[in-house]
Amino acid sequence: MSEDLAKQLASYKAQLQQVEAALSGNADNEDLLKLKKDLQEVIELTKDLLSTQPSETLASSDSSASALPSHSWKVGDRCMAIWSEDGQCYEAEIEEIDEENGTAAVTFAGYGNAEVTPLFNLKPVEEGRKAKEDSGNKPMSKKEMIAQQREYKKKKALKKAQRIKELEQEREDQKVKWQQFNNRAYSKNKKGQV
Numbered sequence: 001m002s003e004d005l006a007k008q009l010a011s012y013k014a015q016l017q018q019v020e021a022a023l024s025g026n027a028d029n030e031d032l033l034k035l036k037k038d039l040q041e042v043i044e045l046t047k048d049l050l051s052t053q054p055s056e057t058l059a060s061s062d063s064s065a066s067a068l069p070s071h072s073w074k075v076g077d078r079c080m081a082i083w084s085e086d087g088q089c090y091e092a093e094i095e096e097i098d099e100e101n102g103t104a105a106v107t108f109a110g111y112g113n114a115e116v117t118p119l120f121n122l123k124p125v126e127e128g129r130k131a132k133e134d135s136g137n138k139p140m141s142k143k144e145m146i147a148q149q150r151e152y153k154k155k156k157a158l159k160k161a162q163r164i165k166e167l168e169q170e171r172e173d174q175k176v177k178w179q180q181f182n183n184r185a186y187s188k189n190k191k192g193q194v
Contacts, residue, residue: 007118009046012039013101014116073097073104073122080123081106083139084115090139091125111141 016039023032073079073094081092081104092106095114104122107114140148 005046005050009043009050010101010103010118011116012043012046014098014103015039016043017098073119078125080125081117082121083108083113085139089123108139111139113139
């Protein structure tokens, strides 16, 4: 549980930094000021909660220290990061590193989704390849979704055009049959008339 709290605390701190960065450009925004105040309160409460569980905190800090990668990450590095929506690893690029909180802002390659994740969750690209291959579903970028929809609509339009063509051919056949019947019937009736 304390490990989850530590992750949440790191996430809150990263969010606070983002809010402070937004406030530097717009210091009068009441929503951002309220959000900053709320985040500071949540961070304090989370710290208090973590301090009330000292034995668990020590154990988790030891385990997280051992879980820290020997890899030193830099901005622009390619890595495998866990996407919070489905818990699967995907290839990502590090956009920003916060050493103080032990987090990194990453953008998932090919998808454009950005996320803040703890550094100890990052893996080198070679390590994470298997996880990516086994993952099955992956988040789709807007371009992929549009391409998939375009392909679906194209197939649907082809099927519709083929069906229309078949219906027109059927009507043409019916028309020819009717004309043949009408010609035979008309020619029989006219032969006896003067």
